Structure formats: structure tokens, C-alpha cells
Amino acid sequence: MPIDLQMQPWHAAPRPPTQTSVWVTEALAGENAAPPVPLQGDAAADICIVGGGFTAFWTALRLLEQAPSLSIAIVEAGLCGQxxxxxxxxxxxxxWGRLPTLLRLLGKDDALRVLRASVDVLDDVRGFVAAHGIDCDLRxxxxxxxxxxxxQxxxxxxxxxxxxxxxxxxPHRPLSAEDMRVLFGEAPYYQGVAEDNALRVQPAKLLRALRRLALQRGVRVHEASPVGRITxxxxxxxVRTEHGSVRAGKVLLAANAWMAHLPEIRPxxxxxxxxxxxxxxIPELLKQRGLLQRPGGVNSRMMLNYGSLTPAGRVYLGRGGGSIAWGNRMGPAFDFSARMTAEVEQDFRYLYPELRDVPIAAAWSGPIDRSPTGLPWFARMAADPRVHYAVGFSGHGMGATALGGRVLASQLxxxxDTWTELGALLARARSGWYPPEPIRFGAAHAIRRAVARxxxxxxxxxxPSRLDARLAAMAMSSLPDRLRFAPAPQLDPQPGETQP
Ligand SMILES: Cc1cc2nc3c(=O)[nH]c(=O)nc-3n(C[C@H](O)[C@H](O)[C@H](O)COP(=O)(O)OP(=O)(O)OC[C@H]3O[C@@H](n4cnc5c(N)ncnc54)[C@H](O)[C@@H]3O)c2cc1C
Structure with a gap:
């Protein structure tokens, strides 16, 4: 049977700036981009990439480094980076947080090889940003x-x-009680380990810069072009959109959670x-209230909080494990949810008591493609090996998509080479599955409520009650091993999701 993939219907829901990513708004405001060029008519390419995020652009740029004459088309439903x-x-x-999982699944030598690759890619990204003079608030x-x-x-x-x-x-060093007091003042922090030199960027600025570089190198980028079907x-x-199609020798599906409903990926x-x-x-306020040195990072809650300060003095806080998608099909709550915003604002008030009078300026949501191990994989569709895909970034795709770009380029x-070997190791590290609907949705809700209680x-x-503790432990087994207190089942059928 020839491959025939139906993408999720695309809903372009315009939202007020207070309900969309300020990073995207800032990045678009800072560039002089031509209006989107939707795909019209029939076109051809050596490689067509579906989706215009980091997976797409790192892969396209690495492909062109190795094969400059390749013709590449990227087809994105909205604007690249949205x-x-x-x-x-x-x-x-x-x-590093996945080391126990990697050791369990791959053994020492291969686990360390994968770990090292994930560390080396940080220098790779820094080097790339420096070499191309990209302004993305890298720090x-x-x-x-x-x-x-x-x-905890x-x-x-x-x-x-x-x-x-x-x-x-x-790379983590333990912090003493005094260190914690100096860093977090009156905020409710008990213990911590610090990683100095952790890498952070304004992600939309980096993404849009990769898009500009790709355009300069001849990649055809079609935005406002939702792909409906791939045959x-x-x-x-x-690759078909409403008004056109691309005939390609190979296709890379890089549509993240928007393709997680596909039968080969969904389990x-x-x-x-x-x-x-x-x-x-609020830079002045941060200075007055002694918050300029407040470090970013993550806490150890099951629905963990993450966040930091921006160079301009914004404070941001996020939380994983919010809305749950029936059959991995996403509704509007995956762009913005008033309910989740209220819950995360509560976390913000708790974790930044010094800023209890500061209003929230914007809030947004986004999807996480959580795999049972928390690791991605880069594979080909069984029904047609010309169709490749990358998925499972599990809320940690910033480094992993850069690594993935190299692996996918070599695979395509x-x-x-070393990158296809790395891809094979990640394929070997695949483990676990999630139950089908309606069990998945029901169990995920029950576990989420137990985690909250x-x-x-x-x-x-x-x-906590024994029942809540037991149910919560089921969610824990889907967490990176750093948060695992209970032994994990052999196969990890975990509907709970608790990562950023
Ligand atoms: C709120 C939030 C916080 C996060 N924080 C971090 C973090 O601090 N560090 C970290 O490492 N990772 C983080 N992540 C995860 C990280 O953002 C992702 O893993 C990474 O961006 C995945 O990149 P991608 O290119 O695979 O997917 P995406 O950037 O999601 O790109 C997929 C693209 O496909 C497009 N698309 C969908 N359907 C279609 C269609 N039918 N036709 C055409 N195009 C389509 C979408 O519009 C989208 O642009 C976070 C994620 C979220 C949501």
C-alpha cells in the first residue's frame, strides 16, 4: 500500500498579542520579512520538509553544507517559528538528566557517547551563532x-x-543553604544544584535567523501553507496543500506534535x-527588589516549573503537563488556555513573592511531544522509507533539534557516518509506549489530578493520600530519571506528561 498520510486540520486562529509568544512578536518586529509565499501550483524538490521549526531549519542548513546543490522546499502551515x-x-x-535512562537502555559506552553528543551540540550551536553573527540574545x-x-x-x-x-x-555543583538564600531571598527554595554556563537564547530570533540563512542559500520557504496530505x-x-503540491524525492516530517496523531507515531x-x-x-523594578541576579532554571515538581529573566528584564515562568490531547489531536488550548494561564500565574505568585504586584503581560501555550524515555528519535515511515520524521523531543528540543539536524541530514x-551511528543509538534507546484511547486520555486526566492534589x-x-501518591508515581515513571523515585515498569506505558 503506498503511503497516504492525513495531517491534522489546521486552524489559523489569530490571537491578541497578550495571548501569543512575545518572542515571536519581537522577532517578527525586528525583521523586514517579505509577506509569506504560500505554495501555489505544482513544484518539485529533492527534499521537502513539512513544518518550519528548528528541526526543519537545522536539517536544511546541514544538508546544504554537505550537498550544496540540493533543492529543498520547506512547507509551513503558519509562519516559521510560530x-x-x-x-x-x-x-x-x-x-545529563537522562543519563540513568541512557545507561539502562544502551550500556555505559554507548550511553556516554550519546550524552557527549548532546553536550557537544551546545558548542556547535554557539559556534554557529557566532560564525553567522546571529543576534538572538545568546547568553x-x-x-x-x-x-x-x-x-523533594x-x-x-x-x-x-x-x-x-x-x-x-x-556540570552541576551543589548549593549551600547560604547560596540558596543569597540567590532566592524570601522565595520558597530549599535546595538546589547549579549549572554555570547554561546556554539560553531568545528562540524565535534564532529560528528566524536560521530561516533567513536558509533563504539566502536557496531553500524555498512556503509559509501560510498547511499541508493536508502526503502520498x-x-x-x-x-506533499499537498490546498493550492499546490511539492513532488519530492524525499520528505522530512518536522511538524512536531502536529503529526503525533499519525498511526506510526501515536503509540x-x-x-x-x-x-x-x-x-x-521591568529592569528597574528587578534592580530595586534585588532580583537582577535571580537565576533561571527548573524545579523538581512533577508538573515542573521552568523560566528565567530576559536581558530586557522580563520575568517568565512556565509549567509542563498542562492540557492533554485526545488521540494526540490538539485544540485551541495548545495555543492559549485561560485555565492553564491562571494556574501558572499562581505558581508565578508563589515562586516570585517579590513580584506579587506585577501584572502578567502575556501568556501562551505550546505542545510537547513527550516520548516514554524523554528522548527523540529520527526514523523513516515503515510504509515508505522515503518519508523520514523526527519526534519525541519531550520539551527539550532546543539542543536536540540541532543534533537532530546533523543526524537527519546524514540519514536523508x-x-x-558518526551522525547516522548516533541516530541508530537513539533508535536503540526507544522504549515504552502509551495505551490507546480512551484509556490514555482517562488515565492521563486521573494521573494529572492526582499529581495536582x-x-x-x-x-x-x-x-499526600496513598492513592494520589501511587497514581503520581505512574506519572513519575515517565519523567526523566532524575525525578524518578519509584521503580519504572519494564515497558513504560505512561500517559502522564510533566515536562516543559
Ligand atoms: C512552552 C514551551 C517551552 C519549551 N521550553 C523549552 C526549553 O526551554 N528548552 C528546550 O530545549 N525545549 C523547549 N521546548 C521544546 C522545544 O520548543 C521543541 O522541542 C522544539 O521547538 C521542536 O522543534 P520542531 O521544529 O520539531 O517543532 P516546531 O517548532 O513545533 O515546528 C513544527 C512546525 O510544523 C508546523 N506544522 C504543523 N502542522 C503543519 C501542517 N499540516 N503543514 C505544515 N506545517 C505544519 C507548525 O506550524 C510548526 O511551525 C518547549 C516547548 C514549549 C511548547
Missing amino acids: GASGRNSGAIGHW LETSVWSTTYPS AGAWLPMFKAAEAAGVAP GEPAHVR FVAVTSSDLVVTAP LERE RDEALHRGRT
């Missing part, structure tokens, strides 16, 4: 992995123990939202 790539928190991280800052309840003490110990067993040292024909694969990805609130720039060019109990210094 997906998760332009909505995220900008932390470009590594897989190295201290990032703290903290606990905000005493009961030592959340990072599994990572440290795994590292010790493997004879390597994570296999003997001589090529056809291995659970889509939930990550929701974020941001203040206006049929090379056999458990967190609330811990927050109030009470002991």
Missing part, C-alpha cells in the same frame, strides 16, 4: 535545578549516582501542553 520553536523558554540543554547563565518543597530533597541524586557509576561528573507515488512523494508520543506567563520588561543523504498536599506540608 510552533514550539518560537514559544519555548530558550534553554538549550543536554541529556551563558547560571541555571539552578531546585526543590521548592522539603520532600535530593531530586538530582539518581543523576549523580548514575554519573559516579559511569565515572563521569555532571507516495512511484517516482516521488507528493509512542503523548501530547500535552506547556504553558507560560511573562511580565513586561544515506551517509554512513499530591503537589498541593506537599505544598501545604501535608502527607
Whole structure:
């Protein structure tokens, strides 16, 4: 049977600026982009990429480095960067937190190889940004992995123990009680480990810069062109939009959670939202209230908070594990949700008590393509090996898409090199699945409610009920091992999602 993929119907819902990513608004305001060029008529390309986020652009640029004469078309439903790539928190991280999982699935040598690649890609991104003079507010800052309840003490110990067993040292240093007091003042932080030189950017500025470079190198970028269907024909694969199509020798599906409903992907990805609130720039206030040195980072809640300050003095805070997508099909709550915004604003008021009088200027949501291991994979569709895809970034795609760009470029060019070897290791590390609907949705809701009750109990210094603790442990087994307190099942059928 030739491949025939139906994409989710695309809803372009215009929203007020207070309900969209300020990073995207800033990035678009700072450029003189021509209006979008929708796909019209029949076109041909060597490679057609569906989706215009970091996966698409890192792959296109790495492909052209290796094969400059390739013709590449990128077909994006909205504007490039309006997906998760332009909505995220900008932390470009590594897989140190995944070390216990990697060791369990790959053994020491291969686990360390994958870990090293995830660390090396940070220099790769920095080098790329420097070499091309990209203005994306790239900075190295201290990032703290903290606990905000005493009961979360030592959340990072599994990572440290795994590292010790493997004879390597994570880049985190323990913070003393005095360090925590100096860094967080009256805010409710108990313990933490700090990573100096953590990499952060304004993600939409970086994405739009990659888009400009790709255009300069001859990539055809069609925006405002939702792909409806992808079909296999003997001589090529056809990518269809309402008004046109691209005939391509190969196709890369880079549509993130928007393609997680496809039958080959759905069992291995659970889509939930990550929701974020941001203040206006308040640099003077931050100075007056002693917050200029407040580090960003993540805490150890199951629906964990993440965030930081921007160079302009905005404060932003996000939270993972929000809305849940039935059958991985996303509604408007994955762009903005008043309910999730209210919940994350509560977290903001709790974690930034010094800013309780500062209004939230904007809030937005975005989808997370959570895999059972928290690791992505780069594969080909069984029904047609000309169709490649990348998925499972699990809320940590900033570094992983840059790594993925190199792996995918080599895979698309049929090379056999260190990148295809890395792709094979990530394929080997695939493990676990999620149950089908309606079990998945029902269980995910039950677990999410139990997690919320458990967190609330811990927050109030009470002991959570046994049922909530047990249900919450099921969600925990889908977390990176750094947050895992209970043994994971052999196959991890976890509907819960708790990552940024
Ligand atoms: C709120 C939030 C915070 C996050 N924070 C971090 C963080 O701090 N660090 C980190 O590493 N990661 C973070 N992530 C995850 C990270 O943003 C993603 O893993 C990464 O951006 C994935 O890139 P992508 O190119 O695969 O997907 P996307 O950027 O989502 O691109 C997919 C594109 O496909 C397009 N598309 C969808 N359907 C169609 C169609 N039918 N036709 C054509 N195009 C289509 C979409 O419009 C979209 O632009 C966060 C994510 C969210 C939502």
C-alpha cells in the first residue's frame, strides 16, 4: 500500500498579542520579512520538509553544507517559528538528566557517547551563532535545578549516582543553604544544584535567523501553507496543500506534535501542553527588589516549573503537563488556555513573592511531544522509507533539534557516518509506549489530578493520600530519571506528561 498520510486540520486562529509568544512578536518586529509565499501550483524538490521549526531549519542548513546543490522546499502551515520553536523558554540543554535512562537502555559506552553528543551540540550551536553573527540574545547563565518543597530533597541524586557509576561528573555543583538564600531571598527554595554556563537564547530570533540563512542559500520557504496530505507515488512523494503540491524525492516530517496523531507515531508520543506567563520588561523594578541576579532554571515538581529573566528584564515562568490531547489531536488550548494561564500565574505568585504586584503581560501555550524515555528519535515511515520524521523531543528540543539536524541530514543523504551511528543509538534507546484511547486520555486526566492534589498536599506540608501518591508515581515513571523515585515498569506505558 503506498503511503497516504492525513495531517491534522489546521486552524489559523489569530490571537491578541497578550495571548501569543512575545518572542515571536519581537522577532517578527525586528525583521523586514517579505509577506509569506504560500505554495501555489505544482513544484518539485529533492527534499521537502513539512513544518518550519528548528528541526526543519537545522536539517536544511546541514544538508546544504554537505550537498550544496540540493533543492529543498520547506512547507509551513503558519509562519516559521510560530510552533514550539518560537514559544519555548530558550534553554538549550543536554541529556545529563537522562543519563540513568541512557545507561539502562544502551550500556555505559554507548550511553556516554550519546550524552557527549548532546553536550557537544551546545558548542556547535554557539559556534554557529557566532560564525553567522546571529543576534538572538545568546547568553551563558547560571541555571539552578531546585526543590521548592522539603520532600523533594535530593531530586538530582539518581543523576549523580548514575554519573559516579559511569565515572563521569555532571556540570552541576551543589548549593549551600547560604547560596540558596543569597540567590532566592524570601522565595520558597530549599535546595538546589547549579549549572554555570547554561546556554539560553531568545528562540524565535534564532529560528528566524536560521530561516533567513536558509533563504539566502536557496531553500524555498512556503509559509501560510498547511499541508493536508502526503502520498507516495512511484517516482516521488507528493506533499499537498490546498493550492499546490511539492513532488519530492524525499520528505522530512518536522511538524512536531502536529503529526503525533499519525498511526506510526501515536503509540509512542503523548501530547500535552506547556504553558507560560511573562511580565513586561521591568529592569528597574528587578534592580530595586534585588532580583537582577535571580537565576533561571527548573524545579523538581512533577508538573515542573521552568523560566528565567530576559536581558530586557522580563520575568517568565512556565509549567509542563498542562492540557492533554485526545488521540494526540490538539485544540485551541495548545495555543492559549485561560485555565492553564491562571494556574501558572499562581505558581508565578508563589515562586516570585517579590513580584506579587506585577501584572502578567502575556501568556501562551505550546505542545510537547513527550516520548516514554524523554528522548527523540529520527526514523523513516515503515510504509515508505522515503518519508523520514523526527519526534519525541519531550520539551527539550532546543539542543536536540540541532543534533537532530546533523543526524537527519546524514540519514536523508544515506551517509554512513558518526551522525547516522548516533541516530541508530537513539533508535536503540526507544522504549515504552502509551495505551490507546480512551484509556490514555482517562488515565492521563486521573494521573494529572492526582499529581495536582499530591503537589498541593506537599505544598501545604501535608502527607499526600496513598492513592494520589501511587497514581503520581505512574506519572513519575515517565519523567526523566532524575525525578524518578519509584521503580519504572519494564515497558513504560505512561500517559502522564510533566515536562516543559
Ligand atoms: C512552552 C514551551 C517551552 C519549551 N521550553 C523549552 C526549553 O526551554 N528548552 C528546550 O530545549 N525545549 C523547549 N521546548 C521544546 C522545544 O520548543 C521543541 O522541542 C522544539 O521547538 C521542536 O522543534 P520542531 O521544529 O520539531 O517543532 P516546531 O517548532 O513545533 O515546528 C513544527 C512546525 O510544523 C508546523 N506544522 C504543523 N502542522 C503543519 C501542517 N499540516 N503543514 C505544515 N506545517 C505544519 C507548525 O506550524 C510548526 O511551525 C518547549 C516547548 C514549549 C511548547
